[in-house]
Amino acid sequence: MKKSIVFLLLFLVSATIFGQAKFGNPEVDPIQIQNKFSDWWTYQSKNIMLSRDYVALDTDSKEISKEIFLNELTNGNYIPIRLKSEDSIYYYKLFKIQPNSDTSIKATINQEAFDAVKNFEMEGKPFPKFSFKDLNGNEVSNESMKGKIIVIKCWYIHCAACIKEFPEVNQLTEKYKDRNNILFISLAEDTPEQLKVFLARKPLSYSVIPNMKTYMNETLDLNAFPTHFILNKEGLIAKVLNNYKSLEVALEKESKL
Template sequence: MINKGIKIKLILASICTLLVLFIDAKAQQVKIGKPVVEPSKILDDVMHWLYYDRDYLRLSEDFIAYDQTLKPITKDRLLEKVASGGYLPLRLISDNGSIIYKLYKMPVSTKPDIKAVIKDYGATRYKYYQKEGKKLPHFNFVDLNGKKYNEASTKGKIVVFKFWFVACLPCIQEMPELNKLVANYKNRKDILFVSLALDDKKKLRDFLKKTKFDYAVVPDQESYISNILKINAYPTHLIINKKGLIAKVGDADLIFKELKKEAAL
């Protein structure tokens, strides 16, 4: 007889083995090239890292991952290692446009400020990834127009969330594109666009008199965003699928792609 605990461990081990085999098979179909940017240049200073992040890092999307020896690993493992500190997610050129990253151990001589920035970046992306497939913590929001959003009212719908505050310039700069997104899905009653703001009602109403923003706006959500969701970067976006599960957490570009995919289901 095999007890229940051992049986569960055996099942999990089998799943992990199959996952690694799948990743290995997928990786073998892609020819790997050189880094898109040499690691020495990326690690030269924080500004070079920021350029690399802007142009090449897409860790919230699906990608093929390798360890330092080019052995295939899971996305979860790569993110975990970057979050632990000391590792750079080095993007490699592929022959078919696939997104590929390899773990690169940062030299001892790497400046502490760059190490800290990359570790914080990895920790944030790993935290976001761990939210995928889980339910959004209990919520009961009321927007500036008095409309309620909770588990019951959003059941069976796709909900696109934006987290922001009035003094956040990047939050404001992306609003025209977000307004276009809302317009693109205006005939879809099963898709809701809701923004949770840190600011109070008065500040938000004054802001909206001057700036067009077509999401529903929920005030005074600093506690929920920071303490419950543990999100501290702005703007951040999150999408819930029709099953009520978190599909993706990340920037606006990622959410545009994910919404297109979820809306087609």
């Protein structure tokens, strides 16, 4: 009888251990990283992508929804830190911002999370109806692209971050050049004349649609550039992202569906 109880206890302990998530300690010291804004920003910009797929954890390491996680970052007093893990899954955990931390850290996190919430809320919804002509006179519309995966880059000539990623997004179009079910288009604020002069110096492999300022500001309600959309074959928004690294990961996943 006693042996049975011992075996039962061992089984329950083993089940608990092996059933736990495979994450460990933070990959950086959550307190030390807050000492200087520049140190925190170097980490944040390279390692934390709020638009990607990840397991969200609260301060007690309990799993919460991505929506709750982003709202805590938007309205609360937290920073996100990635945890070391034994698998390929990303685990982001909330840590309290220290009272003596640079106030710019909290302000930046609140703004980035606010943008991420807006992007997250668009996912799963139909992309607004459109019918435009690109710089080459080709018609681009929801109907003409039905049944295809669409990658949309929103940008403008004087956006330094938008231009900086040109070489990388051009490599992305090259990677998928043999996939005729994946199309790359871009919406630009600028006039056809301005774009033709600019793109002669800085080529972009996307189909470029000019004069999109009103559409991007009012219809899409964008306030951060660049913004990338991935539309699935049903015309629904699969992902909304603000940098190339997130786009590359998300498109690879979508291309395999």
